[in-house]
Amino acid sequence: MTILEYDGTFEGLLTVVFEVYEHKLGLVKVCREGITQQVFFDDKRSIASNAAKANRVLKGLTQRLSAGGVQRLYAAHLSEILGEEDNLLGFIRYAFSSSEAVESDYGNKYVNRVSEVIKMVRREKHRMEAFVRFQKMADGIFYASVEPDFNVLPLILPHFKKRYADQRWIIYDLKRAYGIYYDLNEVEFVQLDFASGTQYNKTIISSYSEDEMLYQALWKDYFKHVNIPARKNTKLHLQHIPKRYWKHLTEKF
Amino acid sequence: MNDERIREKLSILADAAKYDVSCASSGSKRKNDNKGLGDASNGICHTYTEDGRCVSLLKILLTNHCIFDCAYCVSRKSNDIKRAAFTVQEVVDLTMNFYRRNYIEGLFLSSGIFKDADYTMERLVRIAKKLRTEHKFNGYIHLKSIPGASDELMREAGLYADRLSVNLELPTEAGLKLLAPDKNQKDMIKPMNFIKNEIILRKEEKTLFKKAPLFAPAGQSTQMVIGATPENDQQILYTANHFYNSFNLKRVYYSGYVPVSNDNRLPGLSSAVPMVRENRLYQADWLMRFYGFNVREIVDQQNPHLDLDIDPKLSWAIRNMQYFPVDINKADLQMILRVPGIGLQSAQKLVSARKFGKLNWENLKAMGIAINRARYFITCNSQDFERRELSGTKIKQFILAESQSKYLKQKPNQLSLF
Numbered sequence A: 001m002t003i004l005e006y007d008g009t010f011e012g013l014l015t016v017v018f019e020v021y022e023h024k025l026g027l028v029k030v031c032r033e034g035i036t037q038q039v040f041f042d043d044k045r046s047i048a049s050n051a052a053k054a055n056r057v058l059k060g061l062t063q064r065l066s067a068g069g070v071q072r073l074y075a076a077h078l079s080e081i082l083g084e085e086d087n088l089l090g091f092i093r094y095a096f097s098s099s100e101a102v103e104s105d106y107g108n109k110y111v112n113r114v115s116e117v118i119k120m121v122r123r124e125k126h127r128m129e130a131f132v133r134f135q136k137m138a139d140g141i142f143y144a145s146v147e148p149d150f151n152v153l154p155l156i157l158p159h160f161k162k163r164y165a166d167q168r169w170i171i172y173d174l175k176r177a178y179g180i181y182y183d184l185n186e187v188e189f190v191q192l193d194f195a196s197g198t199q200y201n202k203t204i205i206s207s208y209s210e211d212e213m214l215y216q217a218l219w220k221d222y223f224k225h226v227n228i229p230a231r232k233n234t235k236l237h238l239q240h241i242p243k244r245y246w247k248h249l250t251e252k253f
Numbered sequence B: 001m002n003d004e005r006i007r008e009k010l011s012i013l014a015d016a017a018k019y020d021v022s023c024a025s026s027g028s029k030r031k032n033d034n035k036g037l038g039d040a041s042n043g044i045c046h047t048y049t050e051d052g053r054c055v056s057l058l059k060i061l062l063t064n065h066c067i068f069d070c071a072y073c074v075s076r077k078s079n080d081i082k083r084a085a086f087t088v089q090e091v092v093d094l095t096m097n098f099y100r101r102n103y104i105e106g107l108f109l110s111s112g113i114f115k116d117a118d119y120t121m122e123r124l125v126r127i128a129k130k131l132r133t134e135h136k137f138n139g140y141i142h143l144k145s146i147p148g149a150s151d152e153l154m155r156e157a158g159l160y161a162d163r164l165s166v167n168l169e170l171p172t173e174a175g176l177k178l179l180a181p182d183k184n185q186k187d188m189i190k191p192m193n194f195i196k197n198e199i200i201l202r203k204e205e206k207t208l209f210k211k212a213p214l215f216a217p218a219g220q221s222t223q224m225v226i227g228a229t230p231e232n233d234q235q236i237l238y239t240a241n242h243f244y245n246s247f248n249l250k251r252v253y254y255s256g257y258v259p260v261s262n263d264n265r266l267p268g269l270s271s272a273v274p275m276v277r278e279n280r281l282y283q284a285d286w287l288m289r290f291y292g293f294n295v296r297e298i299v300d301q302q303n304p305h306l307d308l309d310i311d312p313k314l315s316w317a318i319r320n321m322q323y324f325p326v327d328i329n330k331a332d333l334q335m336i337l338r339v340p341g342i343g344l345q346s347a348q349k350l351v352s353a354r355k356f357g358k359l360n361w362e363n364l365k366a367m368g369i370a371i372n373r374a375r376y377f378i379t380c381n382s383q384d385f386e387r388r389e390l391s392g393t394k395i396k397q398f399i400l401a402e403s404q405s406k407y408l409k410q411k412p413n414q415l416s417l418f
């Protein structure tokens, strides 16, 4: 078995696919750099991302898959689940080997698994579209921090850009230490120094706009008063909003 | 703005609005083309109440002052409670600021009736208009029409709102007479008809002129209170079915009566909210709207009540064992949708996957089908299938026994669709 190490990007993964075909590699295992387990007997190679090679694979995939098919693979890749690359590779190999459109062949284990992963990532995307809570800063920027299970900022970007077109905003992923910033024209990826510091919360609160506290209080009031105690159902509540998200939900902190 | 005062108003007027169950914010397609704020497409639940209901909209009353005295309503005239009223500007500010923070998808505004219907409706419309025109707000707006409001105001409301609703309140005219003597079904049907016709008219215009204004693009919905009056499920579902068909309603909501009064015309204050029944009604409603069931297949003279211990699809299946088992690799989608344990998504998945080869139990399981229910009703590419000639009653017992042991292990009062 050959171990193929890559940089963890989607481009990198597509480059890996290119190499697999180029060198006719049979049994392979794909790993992100830095998380490869110790190997004794296997052959290990590092694959550097290469835009030209990746693009050739991309072109092939676009022809094989339905519209949106590549986008879905990209979403699955953003799950960053350990070892998931092997299923993606399995899926891609199956797609290239078959003359039919394989995406709905859920009897195939790779196709079924990839569709499951996509479902998980999509769910997280929807959760983030719902659970982002902006806080208004004195300089007029609306700031939100999140810690999603998967790396979904690239997926939620279009939604927020469309919706909040008339306000500047930042959504920051604390876990992955990067964010997206919309300046009324474009969205760019940013890194904030203070976000890793211990004074994080203090810094945020001290930069609030004048009416921020009032609206947070109003939202909490609202949340409390729409509840109907006679219908209380904690299990269902927790199923919809698992505890790990509470930290960033205004109505919950 | 006086902080304490506005907080108090919000508490009172959210409290009074919460019994209206509909919170959907989907079905519209308002885009953010003017670089304003927001859009309305597929509804998002931004949070969930502790009773597990979706919170998608800022749902408030403009005021809880009311000249009517509907027995089932907390805001009824004779009830001794604190009253409050928002100003138009206050509602606009709350909506904008909540929306900007991604708390909500939009506004769901209704109101008690103060002075008269038009006076109240005019204010609701003014709020919607202000949001749309002055603030370029493209989020979702649902206005609840005040029964008896003039056509003029209804027409204007439809220009700014995504959805309009008129609550039926109770499933039958008799129930209404008993509990809401100030109201009658005619007053509700008239505006529903008006909205329906206006929507059709605007749609026709739209095909002629691309730029014709939207009119309530998310359609209209209604709500009935369940369990306050003695109607059976057959009456309720037939009424719902009638309104779906005659008024092109998008949704009918069923709201289990939450005791708010010790009026002797109503269930007492200590009676439980009929939550299971409410859930069964929603399941039945889904069967009618998405699974191709006719209302008569779900309830009829012989079965006027939905089973409380099993869902209506399973209930239909065990009454109609002559249709089963179905061969999963051959049956058409319509029939597969009728198999207990197979939902909409897995039915579609299954139908596209079987083109690639025959499916067996492994495949079905991987696609998310609830085998422990479905297995009594299907065969697939396997020698292994239910060979006993089981009666419907027997199957029900098996399924119940199995789900009860699961039920005890986890999820004590979770309710879900199928």
Ligand code: SF4
Binding pocket: B066, B067, B068, B069, B070, B073, B074, B075, B076, B077, B111, B112, B113, B180
């Ligand atoms: S008219 Fe509406 S607000 Fe007034 S009492 Fe009846 S249901 Fe309640």
